[in-house]
Amino acid sequence: MSETKAEELKEKLFLKRKNGRLCADENVLKQCEIYCEDYKAFLDSAKTEREAVKTAIALAESRGFKEFEIGKKYKPGDRVYINNRGKSAAFAVIGKQPVEKGINITAAHIDSPRLDLKPNPLYEELELALFKTHYYGGIKKYQWTALPLALHGVFALKDGSVKEVCIGEEDNEPKFVINDLLPHLAQEQNKRTLNDGIKGEELNVLVGSHPFKDDKGSELVKLNVLELFNKKYGITESDFLSAELEMVPALKACDIGIDRSMIGAYGQDDRVCAYPALTAVLDVENPEKTAIAILADKEEVGSMGNTGLESDFLRYVIHDLARMQGGDGTVAIRNSKCLSADVNAGMDPTFQSVNEKRNAAMLNYGVVLTKYTGARGKSGTSDASAEFVAEIRSMLDNAGIIWQTGELGSVDIGGGGTVAQFIANMGADVVDLGVPVLSMHAPFETTAKLDVYMCHRAMYEFMK
Numbered sequence: 134m135s136e137t138k139a140e141e142l143k144e145k146l147f148l149k150r151k152n153g154r155l156c157a158d159e160n161v162l163k164q165c166e167i168y169c170e171d172y173k174a175f176l177d178s179a180k181t182e183r184e185a186v187k188t189a190i191a192l193a194e195s196r197g198f199k200e201f202e203i204g205k206k207y208k209p210g211d212r213v214y215i216n217n218r219g220k221s222a223a224f225a226v227i228g229k230q231p232v233e234k235g236i237n238i239t240a241a242h243i244d245s246p247r248l249d250l251k252p253n254p255l256y257e258e259l260e261l262a263l264f265k266t267h268y269y270g271g272i273k274k275y276q277w278t279a280l281p282l283a284l285h286g287v288f289a290l291k292d293g294s295v296k297e298v299c300i301g302e303e304d305n306e307p308k309f310v311i312n313d314l315l316p317h318l319a320q321e322q323n324k325r326t327l328n329d330g331i332k333g334e335e336l337n338v339l340v341g342s343h344p345f346k347d348d349k350g351s352e353l354v355k356l357n358v359l360e361l362f363n364k365k366y367g368i369t370e371s372d373f374l375s376a377e378l379e380m381v382p383a384l385k386a387c388d389i390g391i392d393r394s395m396i397g398a399y400g401q402d403d404r405v406c407a408y409p410a411l412t413a414v415l416d417v418e419n420p421e422k423t424a425i426a427i428l429a430d431k432e433e434v435g436s437m438g439n440t441g442l443e444s445d446f447l448r449y450v451i452h453d454l455a456r457m458q459g460g461d462g463t464v465a466i467r468n469s470k471c472l473s474a475d476v477n478a479g480m481d482p483t484f485q486s487v488n489e490k491r492n493a494a495m496l497n498y499g500v501v502l503t504k505y506t507g508a509r510g511k512s513g514t515s516d517a518s519a520e521f522v523a524e525i526r527s528m529l530d531n532a533g534i535i536w537q538t539g540e541l542g543s544v545d546i547g548g549g550g551t552v553a554q555f556i557a558n559m560g561a562d563v564v565d566l567g568v569p570v571l572s573m574h575a576p577f578e579t580t581a582k583l584d585v586y587m588c589h590r591a592m593y594e595f596m597k
C-alpha cells in the first residue's frame with residue numbers, strides 16, 4: 134500500500150461527497166429507469182391536485198387500499214385511504230403496534246404553480262376571445278407566455294353536478310396560449326424589470342377567433358366560444374363563477390439529456406416527492422408502526438384552506454385512526470415522526486452564485502436531507518433536531534440509500550418553506566427530505582432519475 138498517513142486519515146475523517154451514478158451499481162440504475170418510466174406516466178395523468186388524487190386513489194385501490202370508514206375496526210396490515218374533497222388524500226397502512234405509539238408520516242404536496250381562470254374570465258377584444266387569469270403560487274410570469282397551454286379543472290353546476298374539463302392534452306386537441314410582444318416593438322417592455330416583463334394582468338389566454346355567423350351583433354367571437362363550451366359541458370357564462378379551471382403547460386414528461394439521465398416535466402414540485410411517497414406506502418406491508426403518506430393541496434399558496442396542511446385534516450386522520458383502537462390521537466401525534474417530502478433547489482452551473490456550494494444540493498447526488506429552510510436568519514422554518522437528523526441519517530446509510538444534504542440558497546439570498554413547519558407545530562418530529570430540481574416553478578422543471586428513485590427508497594425505508 135502506497136497510501137500516505139494523510140490519505141489514510143482523510144479517508145477516515147473527511148465527509149465524502151460522490152456522484153450517485155458513480156456509486157450505484159448497474160442493477161440500481163436499471164431499477165431507477167423502470168421506476169422513472171412509471172413516474173413520467175404519473176406526471177402526465179396528474180397535472181392538477183384533483184387529477185393527482187384521482188390517479189393516486191386508483192393506484193392505491195389496485196394495491197388493496199379501501200376507503201376508511203369511521204367506526205370500523207381495522208387490524209394490522211389493513212390498507213385505507215381518506216379522500217379530502219378530491220384535492221388531498223391520506224393513505225395509511227395499519228401497524229402492528231398501537232397507533233398511540235406513533236405514526237411514520239410522509240407528507241408531500243400535489244398542487245403546483247399554474248394560472249387559474251378568474252371567476253369571470255371570458256372576454257372579447259379586437260375580435261379575439263381571451264381568458265383572464267390569476268396566477269397561483271410563485272411564478273416568473275414571463276415564462277408562461279408563448280407556450281402551449283391546456284385547460285384542466287371542473288365546473289360545479291347549480292344542480293350539484295360537476296363537469297370535468299381537460300382540453301389540450303391529446304395530440305389532436307387544440308391548445309391555448311398567452312401571447313408576448315414581438316421584439317421589434319418591445320423597446321419599452323424591455324426596459325421593465327424581469328419581474329414586470331409580463332405583468333399579472335397581461336397573462337391573458339387566447340381562446341378563440343372565429344365569430345359566430347350572424348349578420349349583426351357584438352362579441353360574436355366570445356359568443357362562439359361560449360357556444361362550444363355549452364355544447365361540450367352544458368354550461369353558460371355564469372357557470373364560470375363556480376368553477377376551478379387551471380391553465381397548465383400542454384407538455385408531456387420526457388427524458389432530458391442524450392444519456393437520458395434526467396426528466397423534464399411540468400409540476401415536478403412536488404409530484405417528484407408525492408409519487409415516491411405514494412409508491413412507498415403502496416409497497417409497505419405489515420409495518421411495525423402505522424404508516425401514512427399524505428398528499429396535500431395548497432402548499433404553493435401557504436398551505437391555507439381545508440385541503441392544505443395548515444388545516445386540521447391530518448390531525449383528524451390521526452385522531453380517527455387512534456380512536457378506532459380506543460387510543461388517544463394527541464398521544465399518537467406526539468409520538469409521530471414525519472418526512473416532509475418536498476423539493477430543494479439543485480445547483481445550476483449557470484446560476485451558481487445563489488448557492489453556497491459546500492451546502493447546496495447537486496443533481497445525481499441522491500435524495501436531499503434539508504435540516505432547515507426559511508429566509509433571513511432561518512426565519513419561518515422548522516429546524517429539525519440534531520437527534521432526528523441523526524436517526525434519519527443512520528436509516529439512510531444502513532439501507533444503502535444515496536443521499537446528500539441541502540440548503541435553500543446562500544444566506545440572505547432568498548429562501549422558502551415547506552409543510553414541515555405545520556406538522557412540527559402539531560408536535561411531531563419532522564425533517565425535509567426530497568429531490569433537487571432545476572428551474573423550480575417554471576412550466577418545465579428538471580430532475581435527475583437517480584434522485585427520484587432514491588426518494589422512493591427513502592420514503593419506503595421510513596414507513597416500512
Ligand code: MN
Pocket residue numbers: 242402403432475476
Ligand atoms: Mn414544493
Ligand code: MN
Pocket residue numbers: 402433574
Ligand atoms: Mn414550490
